[in-house]
Amino acid sequence: MSLLAICLRIAIVFIGMLPVYTNAQTVPSNLTLPVPMNPKVYSGTLPNGMKYFVLKNDKPANRVEMMLAVNVGSVLEDEDQRGLAHFCEHMAFNGTKSFPKQQLVSFLESTGIRFGADLNAYTNQDETVYLLTIPTDKPNNLETGLNVLRDWSRFVNYADKDINDERGVVVEEWRLRSNAQERVFDLHRPVLYHQSPYADRRPIGDTGVLLRCPTENLRRFYHTWYRPESMAIVVVGDMDPTAMVERIKRTFTVEGSTTYPKKERPSMPLPYHERTLISIVKEKEIPTASIDVIWKRRPFSTATYEGIRLAIAHQLISTMLALRTQEISRKPNPPFLYSALQYGNIVRETGAVIASSAPADKNVLRSLSAMMTELYRAERHGFTAGELERAKQSVLSNMEQAYNERDKSESQPFAQELVRHFLTGESVPGIEVELAIFRSMMPTITTEELKKVLADEIAPNNRVVMLSIPEGGGYTIPTEEEVSNLLKAVESKTIAAYVDQAVEKQLLASTPAPGKIASKENIKEIDAVKLTLSNGATVLYKKT
Numbered sequence: 001m002s003l004l005a006i007c008l009r010i011a012i013v014f015i016g017m018l019p020v021y022t023n024a025q026t027v028p029s030n031l032t033l034p035v036p037m038n039p040k041v042y043s044g045t046l047p048n049g050m051k052y053f054v055l056k057n058d059k060p061a062n063r064v065e066m067m068l069a070v071n072v073g074s075v076l077e078d079e080d081q082r083g084l085a086h087f088c089e090h091m092a093f094n095g096t097k098s099f100p101k102q103q104l105v106s107f108l109e110s111t112g113i114r115f116g117a118d119l120n121a122y123t124n125q126d127e128t129v130y131l132l133t134i135p136t137d138k139p140n141n142l143e144t145g146l147n148v149l150r151d152w153s154r155f156v157n158y159a160d161k162d163i164n165d166e167r168g169v170v171v172e173e174w175r176l177r178s179n180a181q182e183r184v185f186d187l188h189r190p191v192l193y194h195q196s197p198y199a200d201r202r203p204i205g206d207t208g209v210l211l212r213c214p215t216e217n218l219r220r221f222y223h224t225w226y227r228p229e230s231m232a233i234v235v236v237g238d239m240d241p242t243a244m245v246e247r248i249k250r251t252f253t254v255e256g257s258t259t260y261p262k263k264e265r266p267s268m269p270l271p272y273h274e275r276t277l278i279s280i281v282k283e284k285e286i287p288t289a290s291i292d293v294i295w296k297r298r299p300f301s302t303a304t305y306e307g308i309r310l311a312i313a314h315q316l317i318s319t320m321l322a323l324r325t326q327e328i329s330r331k332p333n334p335p336f337l338y339s340a341l342q343y344g345n346i347v348r349e350t351g352a353v354i355a356s357s358a359p360a361d362k363n364v365l366r367s368l369s370a371m372m373t374e375l376y377r378a379e380r381h382g383f384t385a386g387e388l389e390r391a392k393q394s395v396l397s398n399m400e401q402a403y404n405e406r407d408k409s410e411s412q413p414f415a416q417e418l419v420r421h422f423l424t425g426e427s428v429p430g431i432e433v434e435l436a437i438f439r440s441m442m443p444t445i446t447t448e449e450l451k452k453v454l455a456d457e458i459a460p461n462n463r464v465v466m467l468s469i470p471e472g473g474g475y476t477i478p479t480e481e482e483v484s485n486l487l488k489a490v491e492s493k494t495i496a497a498y499v500d501q502a503v504e505k506q507l508l509a510s511t512p513a514p515g516k517i518a519s520k521e522n523i524k525e526i527d528a529v530k531l532t533l534s535n536g537a538t539v540l541y542k543k544t
Helices: 003-007 084-094 101-110 141-154 159-177 180-192 208-211 217-223 241-254 305-329 364-381 386-404 412-425 431-444 446-457 480-492
Strands: 042-045 051-056 065-068 121-123 128-135 231-237 277-285 290-297 336-347 351-358 462-471 518-521 529-534 536-540
Touching: 042 446, 051 241, 051 386, 051 412, 065 121, 084 101, 084 121, 084 128, 084 159, 084 208, 084 217, 101 128, 128 141, 128 412, 141 231, 141 241, 159 217, 180 277, 180 462, 208 305, 231 241, 231 412, 277 480, 290 364, 305 336, 305 364, 305 386, 305 431, 305 446, 336 364, 351 364, 351 446, 364 446, 364 462, 364 480, 386 446, 412 431
Parallel strands: 051 231, 277 462
Antiparallel strands: 042 051, 065 128, 065 231, 121 128, 290 351, 290 462, 336 351, 518 529, 529 536
């Protein structure tokens, strides 16, 4: 896995893992139209501006996922608040208006949370999300869970003593996160987030602020940004959705009084840069080198039919390029161990096309050259009809496998999807409609369309190259000039088209005559079946 994939929250849309749906779905001629919401989802906006999304799902039984999504992250911090978005997340578990700390701890532990070990919340640069898995074996659990989320949204206790007591806990988490990969990414950060507030707004923050900032700074951040119109309640699980909506309306239609002025979230796409930015970081504690080439693009979203079609194109391009690079990695003395192309959003308003590879030897430039060569080969010559057909079949096979497991889908992924819908506009049309759209669009996607998509997305503007290299160990450390010269050399060289050498003929010249099942035996101990065939082969199978 590349350093970028580890350190960034990349919201990649995996259309290829959706199930097959056989009914027809009308795709409008105007692909910019929004994709409709799944009719099984109960959604709305409360009088105070807070949104809610409720979906019934029976897996697992007697469990409900509750999430409070807050459209607030560390990028919104003032200079004297660096790290306080994450600090606010910590304070939510220290007691609220209705739940003194020990009462809150007791309830959360009763739901299965190991207090202090895996508190169910996260904060990144763009958002904060609180998660509760509520067992419904006790009649008041659902009501209590909603009350906890309500208090987190508006009524967290910010007493000076509680804030000061928590400072050491947050700093200890800062210390634990200061591993080699984090150190490397912190050095890449100013280059990747070039001239953007994201460059110096790490969610974990600054220890000087965490230890010494006035307690008022924390209250100011919480009351300024934790507003009903910036939040959504998501509830998915084994419950009556109509009754849950009424509970939400009773619980959350409240306005917490505050004297802090309201602020609108500013628009913050990453600034454009024409030239390629290069970051080379050496770190003695990382085990292997990694290469990431990032093209910053408009954010990717499936909110529209056009967005879904682009996501399908991305899945096909990634699949075909992966097969090509796998061929290279299996040859003697390959330039890389793996190479992959990913699509996602690195920040809320900026998407990214990310080419990553892991060098197979100590020559990082050799790996970078090979990876870029394969990208330009596809960009210049496109893909073959055979490659595209196999990619479509591969994606379809994955979809069919997922469809066969559709009745076993658990609630948490559905809840996370609804959170993404609120935060980023990702479409949630329901599995049937989504796949019907997919099956309608897939046959019309051509090699010419995919070639154009790739060419638009890997143009050399707004590009960043990040090399993360172990210090010592025999690695050759290139200079920025050498990297820049290599990129120019690859762009200017003649690259032949890919030769598709896939075997298209039948594996067998003729179909062998079928045999018979000679015997059948039930294995009660493991609830399996053993078959012995007429040719002597043994088959064991178990239904799960």
